[in-house]
Amino acid sequence: MILETEGYRINFSDAINAFKFDETDSSKNTFHGVTALKAVDIIAEFESSYLFVEIKNYDNPDDFYVEKGIDTIDSQKRHDAFNWLKNYLKYKYRDSYIYRHVEEKVDKPIHYLCLLNLDNALNGKLAKNMRSELPIGKKSPRWHKEIATSCQVLNETAWNRNFPKWPLHRI
Numbered sequence: 001m002i003l004e005t006e007g008y009r010i011n012f013s014d015a016i017n018a019f020k021f022d023e024t025d026s027s028k029n030t031f032h033g034v035t036a037l038k039a040v041d042i043i044a045e046f047e048s049s050y051l052f053v054e055i056k057n058y059d060n061p062d063d064f065y066v067e068k069g070i071d072t073i074d075s076q077k078r079h080d081a082f083n084w085l086k087n088y089l090k091y092k093y094r095d096s097y098i099y100r101h102v103e104e105k106v107d108k109p110i111h112y113l114c115l116l117n118l119d120n121a122l123n124g125k126l127a128k129n130m131r132s133e134l135p136i137g138k139k140s141p142r143w144h145k146e147i148a149t150s151c152q153v154l155n156e157t158a159w160n161r162n163f164p165k166w167p168l169h170r171i
Contacts, residue, residue, distance in 0.1 A: 005041055006055040008115070008156075009169045018044035021052075021096065037095040040112075049109045049149070050100075054092050057117045064122060086129050089114050089153075093134060097147060109149040112136075115159055115168070123153040 001018040002011045012018040022039040023030040032039065042053035062068055064082045069075025093112050100106050112134070116123060130136075136151045152162070159168045 001044070003042060004171060007057065007170060008055060009171050010042070010053075011167050012044045012051075013165055015044045015046055018042060021099075032099060037098060038092045039099060040092050040096045043096070043100070045108075049111055050105075052093060052096055052110055052112045053115065054089060054113070055115045056089075061116075061118050061122075064118065082126075086126055086133070089126070090130055090133055093148065093151075106145070109146070112148050112151045113159075114151075114153040115156070116153060117155060118153075120155065120158060123155060123158070127151055127153040 001013070001015045002009060003018050003020065005020050010018075019030045020041065021030065021043040022041055023032070025031060026033075040052040040054045042051070042055075044051040044053065058064075063078060064085055066075055066078045066082060069078050097106065097110070100110075112130075114123075114126070114130075116126075118126070130153070131151050134148050134151060136148050137146060139146050154162065156168060156170070159166075
């Protein structure tokens with residue numbers, strides 16, 4: 001299953017199904033209609049799990065690095081940008097989970113992959129924050145399942161290193 005979206009081509013070679021989840025073309029069967037909910041870019045279904053994939057490329061990735069602030073005001077601005085990005089990615093997942101829940105398509109574990117054009121250190125910091133806020137691998141005593149099984153934030157190089165069976169290429 002080869003998908004092209006957000007400037008990338010990804011080959012989900014072993015997927016049962018893979019599709020653009022944030023479809024804007026109303027003639028396609030994966031179109032959700034206009035709602036207030038956000039949607040991840042891709043959903044891939046495998047025999048034992050689902051992948052939710054969000055892809056973002058930023059013109060100024062340095063804007064998210066608090067450590068690069070030149071003064072207190074600049075550092076605060078970067079901190080706010082980092083928190084905005086973390087929350088944006090978190091809510092993309094949660095809203096997509098809601099979509100899939102009402103479609104009765106949360107019957108397998110879900111792994112969340114965020115492909116960003118940031119370096120490994122910042123991606124790691126984002127992933128750590130998101131894992132605690134989604135929450136990943138944890139459930140309330142009253143829940144019957146986890147919200148998500150895993151969350152990874154990767155750049156193109158890390159994606160291809162960690163997922164060689166799902167090669168990713170810029171188009």
